[in-house]
Amino acid sequence: MSDTAELVTRLLSARTWRAFDVAADGRVLAGDDTSGTVQLVELAPDGTRHRLTALPGACSGRYLKGIEPRTIVVSHDTDGDERAQLSLLRPEEVTEPLGTDDLEPLVRDPRYIHSLAEVLDDGRVVYATNRRNGVDFDLVLRQVATGEETVLYDGGGMVGGAAVAPDGSAALMTRPGRPALSSQVLLLAGSGTTEVTSADEPAIHGGLQWLPDSSAALVTTNSGRDRMGIARLDPSSGGLEYLVTDDAHDVSGRLSPDGRLLLVATDDDGSSRFAIHDAESGAHLRDVVTPGVGVGDFLTLPRWSADSQGLALTWTSPTVAADVVLVDAATGRTGTVASWAEDLDGLDLVTPTSVGVPTPDGETVPCFVYSPAAPTGSSVLIIHGGPEGQSVRSFSPITQALVAQGHTVLVPNVRGSVGYGKRWYSLDDVDKRLDSVADLAAIHDFLPQLGLDPARSALWGGSYGGYMVLAGVSFQPERWAAGVDIVGISSLVTFLENTSPYRRAHREREYGSLERDREFLESASPLNRITDVRAPLFVIHGANDPRVPLSEAEQVAAAVRGNGVEVELVVYDDEGHGLAKRANRLDAYPRAIDFLGRILG
Secondary structure, three states: OOHHHHHHHHHHOOOOEEEEEEOOOOOEEEEEOOOOOOEEEEEOOOOOEEEOEOOOOOEEEEEOOOOOOOOEEEEEOOOOOOOOEEEEEOHHHOOOOEOHHHOEEEEOOOOOOEEEEEEOOOOEEEEEEOOOOOOOOEEEEEEOOOOOEEEEEOOOOOOOOEEEOOOOOOEEEEEEOOOOOOEEEEEEEOOEEEEOOOOOOOOOEEEEEEOOOOOOEEEEEOOOOOOOEEEEEOOOOOOEEEEEOOOOOEEEEEEOOOOOEEEEEEEEOOEEEEEEEEOOOOOEEEEOOOOOOOEEOOOOOOEEOOOOOEEEEEEEEOOEEEEEEEEEOOOOOEEEEEOOHHHHOOOOOOOOEEEEEEOOOOOEEEEEEEOOOOOOOOEEEEEOOOOOOOOOOOOOHHHHHHHHOOOEEEEEOOOOOOOOOHHHHOOOOHHHHHHHHHHHHHHHHHHHHHOOOHHHEEEEEEOHHHHHHHHHHHHOOOOOOEEEEEOOOOOHHHHHHHOOHHHHHHHHHHHOOOOOOHHHHHHOOHHHHHHHOOOOEEEEEEOOOOOOOHHHHHHHHHHHHHOOOOEEEEEEOOOEOEOOOHHHHHHHHHHHHHHHHHHHO
């Protein structure tokens, strides 16, 4: 094996941690992917690590509250099919990591999704499920001890976040609004459902958290603003009072259990700045000293300890794979309690610079540039998924491996990306879709200013990023030398026709309706421009993908191959929307990296 191949394998093998929850006694429920997929590990205050699960696929968990002995709700699926199932385990009873059959079923039916929404203080959980008809999601409150269930919402559509008032009098939930990337807040009280915010408002509402006295809730929203802020929401009137805002950045927050403190996260061009604020006034109290410039992962959410003294969060940066970090709320100091830093010891990892790429229509595309010590003039653009996603300053073994091969890696946040305001993420909605593809051309035109050879530039992307790869090589065939498409959309029409029914209406808000916008969807589909493709392609897909069906990869590969252009299609039968298993990543990604090395010279 060559030195470069060994480096790529080492980068892809780097282990990571995730912070899922904090128990009343200070134990941290974490996820560790040493086995190849994320499995549950309990971290004791004395540093002891207790491995809890050995499931065939990735899982996550939360502590049940108000129940003895200590009990964890485990969320797991099968081979990436995203049909979440809920089970229980009791850490004190675990002597060897548990398999699926060793878990105690809580809510299981593999035909449907059962997504954990909230864990309450009295031994109850709230989950969303589409078991009624396979399409619409209901919100259900379950008493774990007795199995008694109450349906809180069955009004149709998808369910976002949910929060039950501490006094049990009501619940709040979000569901998609009518405009693209919007959400509506509903109040569930008694047998009625009240619209707290309008379904027609082009605004995001998320992170719902009731105050301890159940008088109001906190919400992260951009209602009436371009940037996200933290506001107090009156559920009875829908009135909003902003507590923490920043006109130049998105901010979000997590309320302490006692309602006194607020962890505020500021998104600063793909990096996270944290601070502790007073929850009543919103006033800044102290900054949190993070371990360098990176990202606190809000996908797993920072979790407060029951005594409101601190939090556990996941921390990653371009040079840190992903650690579990504890925050002391009283001082703002942080300490790392779980890390696999030794996996990256001795590696010369690269941190990015940030540039703004001008576009012909007067916009500026934020872009991170990872430069090798000895650049060869070749470049690879890595485009994030979503489209309402964001490239951030996190660890990417793919980026570091490409840089190690001498490629300059550019990671843009093209129009449609979140993190840069409502105006920016709305610039690709429906019939503006190809404006985001045009951003790729603007970046290509900018390459000479970075000292890069425009004839030796390739595209890499997953999910919507895969669509962008295919759109780039089909709509701009003279620009791109190669493309790596991972679980990407090749036709917006066939994607919407064949995606899981529960996702179709949700995604039509962003891409356009099959009924009203079919002509545009056809015109914006790479498959309909496939005869223009000249660039060789490497295509990766999971057979169980419920979002972008395997047929999207199969049809584009067949069409490109039929035109005499090189294409390699790699399919994994035990994967869904992306590669969750390290063994598959170690098989696919080195091949894709070698493919680019060969094409780009």
